[in-house]
Amino acid sequence: MRIGLLGTGPWARVAHAPALSGHRDLDFAGVWGRRPEAAGELADLYGTRAYDDVDALFADVDAVAVALPPDVQAELAVRAARAGCHLLLDKPLAPTVPQGRAVVEAAEEAQVASVVFLTTRFQPEPEAWIAEQAALGGWFTGRAQWLGAVFTDDGNPFAASPWRREKGALWDVGPHALSVLLPVLGDVRRVTAAAYGPGDTVHLVLDHVSGASSTLALSLTAPPAAAGAAVELRGASGVTLLPEASEGAVPALARAADALLGAADTGTPHSCDAAFALRITDVLATAETLLRGGTR
Template structure:
């Protein structure tokens, strides 16, 4: 499968470009970026062609991987789907529900596959744990803490990200926590949000349709020594916690590419497709509305 990469920033360099260029079943055919000189540099590092015209890239590939801010991703994903390209997208799918629905609608109308890269869902140990806890069931409550130090660490490459500064932890790490809890505890009927704590710290409480509840604490403003992620479940089977992953983002993204290849080849949607990512977007938007439309 010929695939194009949209984006040239730190995430594209650290995860997308190495994962896609090293994948045995993919040909990284091209790179497009909002800064042509950065696209030239990144393409050269990975033996690909740099494109000035994104529509030309769409015409030359079977799929695109996107490492761009959510609003830019949503717009380009719609255009790529209409051009017949399968979609390997990042979280969050879009900054608004309307934009997320546009992506889902375009993919369905074009008949293209989509996979959204919720990192934890493509790391073997966490994904196996999620699958097992969904099978076990009987959970009474869940608790997630996803604490980053993006805004408190010196030299963090994501600290200058405009969309992260605008949207905060709710939209950056919130999707990770939800991608773990929803497959296990099910659809939330109600979401309650509060902004208590330093910086962009927010708290969510979810009332799940199956009767369980969950709470989430999200931040990109944690002290570096306090940063980290944890998920704990309590129920009839006892207490269990999300295991740490043994691999980083690039191998996980390669597995997301495997999932896209499988979905494109079989026509069977992956659990982390654009429709699932839209549901996550709807939850985030509902929480943001309660917080007054801003999370910073």
């Protein structure tokens, strides 16, 4: 599969480009970026082509991987799908539900596959744990803490990201927490939200269709020593904790590419497709509306 990369920022450099170039079943065919000079530099590093025209890239490849802010991703994903490109997207899918729905509809109309890179879902130990707990069932409640130090760790390359500054932890790490909880506890029917704590820290309480409830604590303003992610489930089987992953982002992204190849080959949607990511966007948008209105 010939695949092009959209984006040249830190995430494209540390995750996407290495994963795409090292994948035995992908031909890393080109890079497009909003800064042509950065696209040229990244393309040179991996011996591929820099494109000035994104539509020309769409015409030359079978798929695109996107490492761009969510509003830019949503717009370009629609164009790429309409050009017949399969989609390897990042989280969050889009900053609003209508934009996310446009991506889903474009992919469905063009009959292209989509996979959204929710890192934990493509790491072997967490992935196996999620499947095991979903099959087990009988969960009473869940608790997720996703605490980052993006805004407190000097020199963090993602701290200057305008969309992270605007959207905060709710939209940056919220998708990770929801990607773990939803497959196990079921869809969300009610949301409660509160902005208590330093910086962008927010707390959500979710009522799931299974009858279980869950709580989420999300932040990018945690002290570096306190940063980390944890998920705990309690139910009829006792207590269980999300295991730590033994591998980082690059191998996980390679597995996401495997998932895209499989979905494109079989026509069977992956569980982390754009439709699933749209449901996450819907929950986040509901919480955001509550937080902005001062309503819980």
